[in-house]
Amino acid sequence: MDFKEITAYNQFFNMLPQDWQESILPFWETYKNTTKCYVLLENDETIAGGLVFSECPPDMLYAKEEAGTWFKNGYLYLGFIYVLEEKRGHSLGSIWLSHLKNKFPKQKYWLTIEDLGLHGFYTKNGFIKVKTLSHEGQDEILYCFDAI
Numbered sequence: 001m002d003f004k005e006i007t008a009y010n011q012f013f014n015m016l017p018q019d020w021q022e023s024i025l026p027f028w029e030t031y032k033n034t035t036k037c038y039v040l041l042e043n044d045e046t047i048a049g050g051l052v053f054s055e056c057p058p059d060m061l062y063a064k065e066e067a068g069t070w071f072k073n074g075y076l077y078l079g080f081i082y083v084l085e086e087k088r089g090h091s092l093g094s095i096w097l098s099h100l101k102n103k104f105p106k107q108k109y110w111l112t113i114e115d116l117g118l119h120g121f122y123t124k125n126g127f128i129k130v131k132t133l134s135h136e137g138q139d140e141i142l143y144c145f146d147a148i
Contacts, residue, residue: 050081
């Protein structure tokens with residue numbers, strides 16, 4: 001299994017669910033110069049991946065001031081982390097995060113989740129719940145990871 005940064009972004013975007021594609025693709029031209037895409041490859045097929053933003057991503061514009069604080073303090077935002085459905089249950093999300101943390105051992109990260117079922121996954125991977133953000137009646141939980 002290979003972990004690498006890609007610039008052929010469609011390789012990653014094509015694996016995302018349609019609603020995720022609709023959340024990022026219309027904005028991609030604005031963000032692609034400040035965002036890195038890292039994927040896990042198995043036999044040259046993208047099986048997992050995610051985006052690392054260095055400026056406020058489109059899904060966080062409602063909390064731009066909050067995001068600005070995290071970026072100002074040296075954190076990067078993790079978003080659109082995804083594992084192919086047929087590959088789930090093999091710790092690929094954890095492997096992706098481990099590769100990212102190993103590649104950049106001093107980097108700090110933050111992220112938000114809407115699906116509270118992911119709480120265990122992120123805490124298992126070293127993220128700490130910081131606070132709850134509310135947007136249009138939807139709660140999102142903000143987590144951070146501080147590099148050691």
